[in-house]
Amino acid sequence: MSENEDCIFCKVVRGKLPAYIVYKDDFVTAFHDINPQAPVHVLIVPTRHIADLEAAAQEDPELVGRMSQAATRIAGDLHVAKNGYRLVLNNGAGAGQIVPHVHMHMMAGRKFNWPPG
Ligand code: 5GP
Ligand code: ZN
Numbered sequence: 001m002s003e004n005e006d007c008i009f010c011k012v013v014r015g016k017l018p019a020y021i022v023y024k025d026d027f028v029t030a031f032h033d034i035n036p037q038a039p040v041h042v043l044i045v046p047t048r049h050i051a052d053l054e055a056a057a058q059e060d061p062e063l064v065g066r067m068s069q070a071a072t073r074i075a076g077d078l079h080v081a082k083n084g085y086r087l088v089l090n091n092g093a094g095a096g097q098i099v100p101h102v103h104m105h106m107m108a109g110r111k112f113n114w115p116p117g
Contacts, residue, residue: 004049009101013047023074027066030074030106039109040080044070051100053091064089067104080108088116 003010011017012031019031022042033041044067050056056063068087075081085108090096 002048004101007049007101009045009099009103010049013045022077023070025070027063028070030070033105038107040078040085040107042074042106044074044104044106045101050102052097052102053089056102071104071106074106075108078108083108086112
């Protein structure tokens with residue numbers, strides 16, 4: 001499925017819902033989270049609709065690599081590579097995935113604790 005009409009991230013990717021886009025290539029789009037949990041909080045999503053990691057494994061096994069590569073470029077652009085950044089992928093409702101369009105959270109600009117809450 002390339003687009004899901006009910007999906008908010010599909011709407012963002014297609015410019016139907018406003019967002020501050022920081023990166024785009026042929027495969028992924030990245031934009032600021034509407035409810036940031038850190039001074040820098042960017043969501044990296046596939047441009048086409050893929051619900052979760054299980055669907056990604058079937059439809060585009062290289063997707064997570066593409067998302068990670070985008071993260072390194074965004075880190076450079078936003079000058080957070082040196083201090084470090086946290087990548088989080090909540091996969092499935094039980095792990096906290098609310099939006100069923102797979103996405104990587106990229107957060108930076110504060111201290112991050114381990115284990116996560
Ligand atoms: P999840 O809990 O699914 O891993 O994360 C979903 C994220 O999407 C949340 O951090 C939430 O703030 C963000 N979000 C939800 N709706 C919108 C929206 O319309 N625009 C943007 N930019 N972020 C959104
Ligand atoms: Zn979608």
